[in-house]
Amino acid sequence: MTKPLRIGLIGCGFMGRAHSNAYNRVSNFFDLEYTPVLQAACARNAESAEAFAKTWGYASFETDWRTLVQRDDIDAIDICVPNHLHREMAIAVAEAGKIVLCEKPLALNTADGQAMCEAVEKAGVPNMVWYNYRRVPAVTLAHQLIQEGKLGRVFHYRANFLQDWTIADDLPQGGTALWRLDASSAGSGVTGDLLAHCIDTALWLNGAIRNVSAMTETFVKERHHNLTGKMEPVKIDDASAFLCHFENGSLGLFESTRYARGHKALYTFEINGEHASIKWDLHDLHRLEYFDHRDESKLRGWRSIHVTDHGGEHPYMDRWWVPGLQIGYEHSFVHQVADFLEGLATGTPVGPTFRDALQTQQVCDAVLASAECGSWKNVE
Amino acid sequence: MTKPLRIGLIGCGFMGRAHSNAYNRVSNFFDLEYTPVLQAACARNAESAEAFAKTWGYASFETDWRTLVQRDDIDAIDICVPNHLHREMAIAVAEAGKIVLCEKPLALNTADGQAMCEAVEKAGVPNMVWYNYRRVPAVTLAHQLIQEGKLGRVFHYRANFLQDWTIADDLPQGGTALWRLDASSAGSGVTGDLLAHCIDTALWLNGAIRNVSAMTETFVKERHHNLTGKMEPVKIDDASAFLCHFENGSLGLFESTRYARGHKALYTFEINGEHASIKWDLHDLHRLEYFDHRDESKLRGWRSIHVTDHGGEHPYMDRWWVPGLQIGYEHSFVHQVADFLEGLATGTPVGPTFRDALQTQQVCDAVLASAECGSWKNVE
Amino acid sequence: MTKPLRIGLIGCGFMGRAHSNAYNRVSNFFDLEYTPVLQAACARNAESAEAFAKTWGYASFETDWRTLVQRDDIDAIDICVPNHLHREMAIAVAEAGKIVLCEKPLALNTADGQAMCEAVEKAGVPNMVWYNYRRVPAVTLAHQLIQEGKLGRVFHYRANFLQDWTIADDLPQGGTALWRLDASSAGSGVTGDLLAHCIDTALWLNGAIRNVSAMTETFVKERHHNLTGKMEPVKIDDASAFLCHFENGSLGLFESTRYARGHKALYTFEINGEHASIKWDLHDLHRLEYFDHRDESKLRGWRSIHVTDHGGEHPYMDRWWVPGLQIGYEHSFVHQVADFLEGLATGTPVGPTFRDALQTQQVCDAVLASAECGSWKNVE
């Protein structure tokens, strides 16, 4: 018999859907000691909460997150709301002694993140942040190759996350759908939303970042605000880029923007090592590009690895279909749930924990500070 | 309130999983009048049937398909077993007055398929065959473009389906896992397994095929048989290719094989029209390649369309995540279930029906006959 | 001191330019015993011949090819005129005891080609046909890999040559620029023009073809004729495709057309062997795609080899620039001249000789005969 893990989810938007889907599907594909049980969904609007609960199979719904956190029949709370709410909720969950899973970025800033880390560590509750891209099989494979030493000494790491959905200057800011454009909800713009993904992956694959030199820009200076009903200054960063030094001596180059016409969600990274290099691209997430200088000289070339093979060779893929058949974006969340449940069963923390995600927050803060002051900033 | 559609599924293998997953997910993503209810799974082996039912959430299981077909609490039977069993089962389901969904290819041959069509038509039961690739969004988009007349007169259609999993000559034939190599279960080799997919799509996109000239080959002449325990002649085709004329005057070229090293499931098609051309590839199924000669001369080029946009523009994609985030293989089944349920609600047959799939069977039979006799064969 | 090889060239069109360029450049890049000397260019129109000679640095010009062939100050005649003229000219050159280089295809048909072979062999003169694609470095590399046994047993060979320049039905036929559309000058359509290239490469890479089953089509049935001034039936094939068996047991699939919208000169081939596969594409001719099943399982993928490396590893590339910098179409002719001059110096025939090219002619004739009669034809 499997054990239930009773989930309460706060926030019924895009991420609420992605997480709910993962909870629903994981037991169809993974043999695990724990089975997620969708106990309650929570949103301020009762109608939305009820509809969401019905669609996704939650047994009940709540409109007050504090009520949810206090319910005895719930083991874990999943926080899928705008960034400015993470701190208060996560600390409350920890204090209630419950498992806490939190959407990325961890917090509005390092100070908030630090408080959250202290809360979960003091309470001793399992915790995790949804930097889901680590669990795209091609990205996990990249991590394995690096761990095996396939690359040798690393010289370069570059990553970018390019979108184009905010170019129109008549797009408003604020409210349920567009809180990402409102600094009071989002904290920052693309730095926390997009660069944070790039940074999390980079720290995982290439280790800590020592210092950064950054540049940010807000191309559209004011937008109609959905909450005030007036034109308001735009306080988020529309684009953010930085140079950095990693602790291992390699150089980093990061960029994100929502003004790159032609890219919807182009998250790419490339790592150049002494012996081998790796590239990946979210737009074709089931492929990993790999170059190995140790190949026979005349046959050297970038290999396009279709990461769909079985038998334990390609991470996670033995759980799905047959070789050659690709999975998609949503599966990264299923894998993260599977790993988290496995960690619960064995009592092992599963990264990225709050503490891991705090490092990403620190880099983001250094980026914003460097962009503000125009000089290099240490990550601390 | 939605209405239940109570499903009984026969066959708990790869396709049983793919279909069960589709039934489980469709209501999370599509608003439909009908909701699939997983009533019973059926396999000859009780342990397998029970485990499968548990994993996928079927309320019960059966070991005798005839019992399943007679159950009053089931509305639709889904047949996911080897090809030689399709005829008997489908006819029994039709005679029991139930909806019947059948894995592709429809049957071992045209004669069997004809009997199946007559049975479902006589019984007046809704029916469908799982040629799932029509519902990959990029393929559906290709169909839309052709319907809109974007291509103009069509000159060429070419398709291939390339795999490499049977190259090793110590791979056995027969039994649960390898029935596709055993002609008594599969009927043919790659013709019915892989070419049938190419043909179904082609008929849908480009209309009927008039005649064919074909070539088949069996590279490994005998293999150990899992059921007899002896080396036995291999009677399936390992590779199959044909030239053809379509009714619309265009020329076709089709090829499939399990001996193309480097390809796991490379199903590609390309259509060349007077004004525009289209290409697609299952290995990157979320992309459609499109060339339009009417573009400004110096800017003409093949467009790589990332078929992940929203708002009704890209078929089905408004139901999933956000632009730029790809879905995968399994989603084609979800879409097929969604369309089928929509058809039930409106009383409209949803293709490919048994009758549609019979045309594919006729082309397959003409291919095998042409390869046998070495001359052109009309499709009839 | 190098020895001069005094060239007389007949035909001042596209191929006349490509060959002249090759003669002019070869000594800048290759150290050879022989140096081409551009002695005379010949065209029926004196003005054209003179202008061409001036542009390309020919010391003189002629308007009667028979005069050119008889000149004492010429060692080699290069025939760059429409196909129906090859036979008479080549035989005359051979009888004059001169070296003969002939544009592809060798002749209008096998009988003519046979006579040409007999003439050069009787006269004992060095001879070569301009199937230039063998000397694209990536193609030469493919040949090396096959010779080394990298592929193992070959199962499949497929090639196509796709263009789109004759789709417009108001394009006329005949005359200097459009003789390729006039059967009396060209013999056949795409079979001799495009498929012949595919066949030459295939015979070189994969050995002899045993038999073929073909289909041809003429999409536009009549066109204005530049010479008669009237609408005339189009007697060439606009598209040509065939299935075949190679002597080594592999299966072949070939297609060419001038009605594939979006392709200007897409010549591709793919070879699938037991251990490895190879792909190439004229549109990116400096790349070779290579898949090796012996690579570490999780790292298997198609390698995109940028065939621009030095040091003898990538054929011919040590003569050009630095690694990473690509060469183009015209260089294949320079390489063919270099090899031919090297062969002259060592007394070794350089393929494709007339005799080699006759095999391609035989396959073309079998293709046309099979298309005509609708059944398989042996190559003979």
Added chain:
Amino acid sequence: MTKPLRIGLIGCGFMGRAHSNAYNRVSNFFDLEYTPVLQAACARNAESAEAFAKTWGYASFETDWRTLVQRDDIDAIDICVPNHLHREMAIAVAEAGKIVLCEKPLALNTADGQAMCEAVEKAGVPNMVWYNYRRVPAVTLAHQLIQEGKLGRVFHYRANFLQDWTIADDLPQGGTALWRLDASSAGSGVTGDLLAHCIDTALWLNGAIRNVSAMTETFVKERHHNLTGKMEPVKIDDASAFLCHFENGSLGLFESTRYARGHKALYTFEINGEHASIKWDLHDLHRLEYFDHRDESKLRGWRSIHVTDHGGEHPYMDRWWVPGLQIGYEHSFVHQVADFLEGLATGTPVGPTFRDALQTQQVCDAVLASAECGSWKNVE
């Protein structure tokens, strides 16, 4: 009758070959008033100079560049020697009243470059710097599209130039072949060698750069020196990256390195505008990637334009072969010579002039200064 332009070339290395090839070929493909005449080649070593002159068809050779500059029978001097020699030579040529063409980068630094500009301007002699990539047809096409306003307001410009040839730490520095690793000959490392190309293109396509924030690195700290015979500190930059602001308000990101395993000469740029975006890559230099947001919504995608079309549509391509047949690296030099000769005939300066190239030098100096001091630097 065409007029001769009598060329004297200094430096018989890689660039000497590339330029000589361009002079030799231009008249075969372009109709121009001026024809280059290869009058003399100059190198310190007599044997090298003589051999080079013979290979490339120079009428004579010299071993003292000052003698060459004073010869009456020479109209233009082409400087193809290491960077530290540019200043003295170029000024001497200008003072001799001759046309001067100079390899890139213009000089070791802005001060030297400024002196060179003043010399050519005072003397009133035509002058040009060999930033050849502007004349790759796809890059020229990019320039045309921007001039036409296809992109609208520009938000982002990113470029990198990645190589991997200096990773081995036993590679020595200095001497004829390896002067690029010796700061006394090269001035800087990849900044002047590779980034300079990226900067020249960027200034041409996107206008002036206002300020930069840079980072440089030397991965291998000391190498054997070919001239001193001892291990010596490496004073060049192995890698160089910078953030910048363009005058037009767009953000720039530039990177170059010789430590990117898997890249031989990967020069790429991407420009994101309000309406359209453009990408290019030297590894496939005959293609331009183009995305236009104004395309019909469901058909938007990156177009891969094969820049090989005729009729004046694709820059320069009407001079070469037929559509679909690619040219290579060396042709960019032919185009630059053609444009320069055209400019001579019409009396129009042809960019990049010395003055244009000085701007690139200023950006390079700002990059090196910013990397040194760790803060933003204005370009001046």
